[in-house]
Amino acid sequence: MRNMKTLLFLIAATCILSSCSIGGSRTDMLNSSSDDKNATSRLEQVINAINSKDREAVKVLFSETALNETDDIDEKIELLFSFVLGTINSWEKSSGPTVFETNHYGKKTKEVSSYYYVTTDKQEYFFLLRDFPIDTDNPENVGLYMLLVVKAEDREKIYDRDNKIIYDGDMKLSHAGVYLPIQ
Secondary structure: OHHHHHHHHHHHHHHHHHOOOOOOOHHHHHHHHHHHHHHHHHHHHHHHHHHOOOHHHHHOOEOHHHHHHOOOHHHHHHHHHHHOOOOEEEEEEEEEEEEEEEEEOOEEEEEEEEEEEEEEOOOEEEEEEEEEEEEOOOHHHOEEEEEEEEEHHHHHHHHOOOOOOOEEOOEEOOOOEEEOOOO
């Protein structure tokens, strides 16, 4: 009888530990962790470029597509440098990242949106990064697509559909490059 209970316990434990559907798959959990680390790494690259006021370091983060779709990226980067007052000394994740992945017959695309509160010695800001770390069919899309920056107190305004910053009604708006909707 004792051996039977032990055997049933071992079978149940094996089923639970090897199951991918209970509590999400281990692959999904690992990918989520990797997406979070990659998003954090991208934010740190942005912060370093802003703190050093290095226009080229900012530009290199953006995808070829984003650079082609934005008007005068150099001017927008300079506006970013003048908008973010002081030196960035800390950041905190607001939420996310939000990840959208597709795999259509081996053609993979991944979009990662990450959200942070970034603090300088003078002001707190909200950063939204929209990044495409993978696009096997269109490599020119790989890289940062949008960097949206507002003062932290204006964060809710970007989601207000009447303001038409990120949404126009139910339609998601696309903004390439550095985007400072409220200055």
